[in-house]
Amino acid sequence: DSGVTQTPKHLITATGQRVTLRCSPRSGDLSVYWYQQSLDQGLQFLIQYYNGEERAKGNILERFSAQQFPDLHSELNLSSLELGDSALYFCASSPDREGSREQYFGPGTRLTVT
Amino acid sequence: AQKVTQAQTEISVVEKEDVTLDCVYETRDTTYYLFWYKQPPSGELVFLIRRNSFDEQNEISGRYSWNFQKSTSSFNFTITASQVVDSAVYFCALSGYTNAGKSTFGDGTTLTVKP
Numbered sequence: 001d002s003g004v005t006q007t008p009k010h011l012i013t014a015t016g017q018r019v020t021l022r023c024s025p026r027s028g029d030l031s032v033y034w035y036q037q038s039l040d041q042g043l044q045f046l047i048q049y050y051n052g053e054e055r056a057k058g059n060i061l062e063r064f065s066a067q068q069f070p071d072l073h074s075e076l077n078l079s080s081l082e083l084g085d086s087a088l089y090f091c092a093s094s095p096d097r098e099g100s101r102e103q104y105f106g107p108g109t110r111l112t113v114t
Numbered sequence: 115a116q117k118v119t120q121a122q123t124e125i126s127v128v129e130k131e132d133v134t135l136d137c138v139y140e141t142r143d144t145t146y147y148l149f150w151y152k153q154p155p156s157g158e159l160v161f162l163i164r165r166n167s168f169d170e171q172n173e174i175s176g177r178y179s180w181n182f183q184k185s186t187s188s189f190n191f192t193i194t195a196s197q198v199v200d201s202a203v204y205f206c207a208l209s210g211y212t213n214a215g216k217s218t219f220g221d222g223t224t225l226t227v228k229p
Contacts, residue, residue: 002158031215033215035159042219042220042221042222043205043219043222044219045215045216045217045218045219048215048216055213055215056213056215056216057216058216088157090159092159094215098212098213098214098215099209099213099214099215099216099217100147100164100209100211100214100215101164102161102164103161103215104161105158105159105160105161106158107157107158108157108158
């Protein structure tokens with residue numbers, strides 16, 4: 001158990017809808033990272049937050065947004081969903097701002113868009 | 115732009131064989147980080163190692179070892195005396211020295227270890 005929790009585990013929704021994925025980091029970790037893993041795109045870094053502030057941005061679509069709250073949990077919002085958004089979404093956490101230290105991954109949320 | 119190539123899509127070995135997973139990278143950065151991750155059949159991602167670009171010392175951790183060669187832009191991963199539990203997808207990743215959380219991943223190598 002990495003100490004990182006993600007909810008829900010599975011999510012099935014229709015095209016055009018909006019969903020929110022939630023992540024709680026390990027106790028004491030200030031950085032949260034979001035990743036997308038799909039058959040088409042492979043494993044991609046989406047975004048990193050450190051102590052509530054956006055720290056690094058990757059291949060995150062404009063339809064997607066994220067935030068980190070004062071209690072350090074993070075949410076990834078996906079809107080106007082398309083079939084191609086079906087993927088496994090991982091959250092990870094680490095104690096550092098730079099992102100170079102070991103990251104601990106949650107179990108992932110499997111999103112299916114129909 | 116950064117790029118990571120894991121040319122071996124799938125590897126199959128018999129238990130106790132040694133196996134090397136290749137990783138070749140491209141970057142214009144002079145300092146950077148390299149990582150390896152493991153994704154077993156259960157699906158979770160597990161961090162294995164981080165290497166700084168200015169530290170070319172090879173590293174060994176139990177049956178795992180990593181060979182970093184800056185001259186050939188490679189960061190290969192060797193499992194000695196493989197076991198069935200090593201069966202997983204292994205990802206190599208690269209990030210800049212600043213914003214190290216912004217990683218570029220290879221496509222992964224699926225390793226199957228047969229008993």
